[in-house]
Amino acid sequence: MHDEPVNQHDLSPAEHLDQRIIRALEAVPEPQIPADFAARVARQLPTRRPVSLTPTHYGHNAMLVSMVATLAALIALAPHATGHATFDLLEWLLFAQFILLAVWFSVRRHSLR
């Protein structure tokens, strides 16, 4: 164990008490373990979720739909945009959004190859 054994007769009462305490602390309990404990734990193990090997394209499809919707909105708002500050600003915002989506789409397509 951690401490060296000492001759009991050479010890002072305080040291003797210390030795007894150490002996008591080093006494190892013997708990009763059910015979089937390991098997029972193995049965309780949660099943690991299988990793899907089929890639999904939800983000890609949502991006395409957004691009189409933005383009439609751009075309629909185009006749009203000339000379009207609010529509003009909206048109620019939609155009910027369309460009961003187009860039993302091309980058993503490139990375998926």
Add this chain to the structure above:
Amino acid sequence: MHTDLTFEQVVRDHQDMVFRTLLRLTGTREHLDDLAQDVFLRLYRALPSFRGEALITTYLYRIAVNVAQDEWKRRRREDRTHTSLSDDTSGWEDRLPHPDRNAEQQIEEREFQQSVEEQLRRLSHIERTIIVLYHQEERTYEQIAYALGLPIGTVRTHLHRGRKKLREALQQRQIQERRATCTTNQ
């Protein structure tokens, strides 16, 4: 299936250590199976992130200490009395072998063991945990520090302080017992 079989072997290899550590840390046999099962289930869940920088045993000690700590918190919440290690029905000290001692010495030793267990339960969680890991489980300062996430100096301090408290409490108890014996004899 293969993973489960391998894990079952891990459980079999470490169940003794987990049971006896939990028994001494919680001080009761109550729910011991459930607590041990919790330890292994937590280990299983943590295995994907287990990077192998420590022995699985050290990792298990960390989990066992956490489970015991949760149990202490739960008991404090419930504030209920629990069966103690030193109760007549569950005293594991009764089964400690002392083949070379006579009956009187054995009784005295058993009573002393019970006193130590009782005083051990009065220590703070961290002191008790460090004492159990150091003396019962024979872990090194480094292993205890890793298992508890503490600096080595703090582990030494708690160990020293815990043993000092134990010694003082047991000395006090012995003085009281002697006084009681003297009063009875007079």
